Each structure stands twice: as C-alpha cells, then as structure tokens.
Amino acid sequence: MHSFMAPYDDECAQLAVGVRTFNALDRDWFQLRGYNIFEMGDIIAIEKMLNIKGHIGFSPYRSCEIKGVRNVTDGKKIYYVPLTCPDGRSWDPRNLPLRSPERLAEVIQKIDSCTTTKAKDDLRKFHGIKGLPALRRVGSLHYGRSSPWEFMHLIIEGNIQNLVKFWSGQYKGLDTGTGSYEISDDTWAVIWQETAAAVQHLPADFVRVLGDNPVYYTAEAWCFWFVYLAPILLKGRFDDPKYYEHACQFSDIVKCCLRFTSTHPQINGLRDNIIDWVRKYEE
Template sequence: SFLVPYDDECAALAVGVRTFNAPAKEFFTLRGYTLFEMGDIIAIEKSLNIKGHNSFCPCRSCEIKGVRNVTDHKKLYYVPLTQPDGRSWDPENLPLWTPERLVAAIQKFDEISATIPDQAAAAKAKDVLAKFHGMKGLPALRRVGSLHYPRSRPWDTMHLFFENIVPNLVKLWSGKFKGLDVGTGSYEIPADTWDLIWEETAAAVQHIPSDFVRVLGSTPGYYTAEAWAFWFIYLAPILLKGRFPDTKYHTHLCELSDIIKACLRFTSTTVQVETLWQDIIRWVRKYE
C-alpha cells in the first residue's frame, strides 16, 4: 500500500528522531504523532478497511444495522431509526465503535481461523461476520496507536451534506427520489414552482460578490457542493418559504440549515456541541 512508507515514518517519529535545534545549537529527540485523518467518505472507508455506506453495517462511527427493500429486490441498505419490523435504534445511545469493540470484533475472525479447520467453511463464516460488523479487517495506520477508532476520522460536511443529503432532499421534494411518492406527507413542490425557484436563485446571486458565491444557474443538475452549500444555507429558507403544501416542511428545512451553520463554526463550546447533538437527533426523528 502507498501508506506503508508513511506508516513507517509514523513509527519512527513515535520512537523519536534525533534532530538538531539550530537556535540552541544542540540535538534533541523529535517525536510526532498523527491525530487525525481527513478524506472523503470512500477514502476513509478504505483506510478503516470497512465495507462502507451501502453495507448491512454501514456506519464508521457506530454499529447500527441497515435494512433493504427485499420485496423489490433492492440491494442497497438504508438505516432508519425505526425499522419496518418495529425495532428501533435509540439515537442518544447508539452502539458506538470504540478501539475495544474493534479489537473484540477482530478477535472473532481469529477465533474462526483457530476453530474451523475447513478453509471454505472458515471463509464463509468470516464473510458472515464481516457483513454483520461491516468490516474487512484491521484499519491502516494502526501501528502507533495515536489514531482513535473512529474519532480520529471525522465526517466531512461537503460529502455528507452537499453531495448527499441536500441534493437528495431537493429530489424528494420534487418527487424524483428513487420513485418514492409522498405517502401520507404533503411535501412535494410542483415542477412549475421549482422552475420559478431556480429562476429566482439565478437572479438572487447576480449582485453578490464572487468571493461569496459563484454564478448559480437555473439548472441545479450542474450544481457543485459549493453551490448547494450556499443555496441551502442562505437562499433555500427564503426561496422555499410558502412553497410547501404544509409549512412544517419549511420549518424542517430551516432547522437543517441551522444545523449545517452550527457544523461550520470555527469554534464551538461544549454547550453548543451538546445543543447541536440534540438538534440533529430531533431533526432525524422529525424526518422519519
């Protein structure tokens, strides 16, 4: 792997490297540790050696399990708090991944190798276990132990919100999300209203300096994550006001906009983080 040289350097820095201090004119032992690993969703999944966001156990932060639409032979899993069979997950007490839980899960793979002599049977048992835990093996860059599993790999707002949640919500509100109808809800906005919304979007940014936002055209299919971010945070709460058949969906939109703003703060207090956590839980529960 291309990470092997870096892993070797991390190990050397953890032990200590003899380094010259020019101002003091003396040598000292330099130590360094990797505390965070940044990357998009796919890159972090590969680094953690997990199955990822479309698997039965998709989350890199907790062991929540997914469900899929077997009646229509769908293969992708989704992760509702309340599952079709009535079982539910408590968002305030999810089974979070910890280094200890990771080690315990990996030990199960070792136990299979030690107790099942037949290689084919052992491989099948490991596949079942890998599906249940959502992992393929040990994560990369684990030798030094400075990276916490999984807190050292934070989620990035660009892919989480502006490449996934926000454009998917717009598709849902447009009646174009995976063939779903509104069910018992009333959140779908007519196509001609959307045409007007996108025209108003293009007009709204004409006189805003380009340092803040690029030109937003009337075709959202070409929107980048940056465009979706500006539109959803600053324009959508205004442009979509009065457009939903039921005002509660506009309120729900504004709540997500506030959540995103909170996530983008440069600094946050402990109280603000706690409030944000509760706001996210409340938003997801309302969505379901």
C-alpha cells in the same frame, strides 16, 4: 491502500519512538516524536484506510455499530439506517453503540479465529469490518473518532440534493405517501428563476453565478443556496408549513456545522437539533 500506506505506517512507528533532532535555538540534541491523530479524506478513501465494508453495508458507519435494513421484497441491495426500523428495532441517538479500538481488536480476533471462509465473511458483513486498518503500528488513532466525516459529499452533495429531489418527487421513485411535501414543477421553475435573479448582483467572492438550472450547481453553489436562499425561496411553497420549518431547521444545522469555532454548549445544542430533525424526518 494498505501496501501504499505501509511505508508511512513504518515512519509513524519511527516517529513514535523518536528521531534524534538538533535544536538550533538551544544548540542541543533531543528526541523528536510525532503522532498522527487524524485521518482526512473522502468517504471511500477513509473506508479503505479503515478497512471497513462501507456506507452501503449492513453495518455501515465507521463511528458506531448500528445495523441497517433493506427492502428485500423489491430486491433492493442498499441498506439504510433509520432510528426506528420496520421490524421494530430502534436506536437511541443519545446512546449509540460506538466503535472503539478494543472492540475492533475483539472483532478481528473473532474473524481470525473462524475456520471457514463463509464464517469469516458472515462476521465481516455483520460487523462491517474487513480486517486491520492501514495505519495500525502506533496507537495514536482512535478507530471510531480519528476519521471525521467528510461534509461536502455527505451533507451538501448528499442530503441537500436528495432533499430537493424528495421535494420534487424525483427521489428513487418514492411517492409522498400520506405526506404533502412535493412542490410542483412549475413552482420549482419559479424558485430557480428567483435564485438566478437573487445572486446576479452579489460579488463573486461570496458565490459564483447560480443559473436557473440546478443540474449545473457545484457543491459550493448548493451550500450557498440551501443556507442563504432556500429559507426565503421555499417559504409558502409547501402545502403544509411543517415541511418548510423542517427544511429551515436543517439549514440552521448546516450553518452551525460551518462555524469556524464552536463552544461546548453550541455543540450540545447542535446534537439536540440534529436528533430532533432526524426524528421529525422519520415521522
């Protein structure tokens, strides 16, 4: 990735200095400057661009420095990042340790100063940083903020589908513990039949045909189902209504994230809603 992006990084540096350009309107020359302020891509591509360990690492997030935990007793290797960890550690979602360009430079300096490969690898694992990002010659990119999270894979093909598996008793072999959030297979069969019936007369501009087998659903189909149909189809399906309310709360969060525009009060409300939803999920 770095060698592939090197020519573009050089061009960004050239644009930052300025390129002599002719203004046809004023019939005069001027210095044209341009700056790259965002990096767009899927999760894996951005991780390679930023040169970080990634979403399954001990320090997985590109935006903050919170650390993960894993199930060592069962030999699990994937880390997850709850707000409250089994060992008693906890994170304040309103005051997370955010990444910054200054912190990036500090960590890389520490890694470079190590005298052994093991020491370097230990620091890389702890901080989740392998080295300098691919685009680094111009300081227009903020290491922790210039790479927005990719909504489709993270939320639609990640959280939404995992929640359905969770409610179906098919998520990584987990049982309900002390909860009562599983929906029976017979009830799910009815839900998918009602899904197919609900959309058969909707214009294709709104949603494609949704069959009674979610295995074939695309990200677009899952999004439509969860935002517009799930609040209706899941009503009365859980033994405890708090799980239905929790599902509807996440549906509202997804709707807010899909707005074309948002005001600052709406963004603040969305942040509060997300924090509340995560805390309830961990209860």
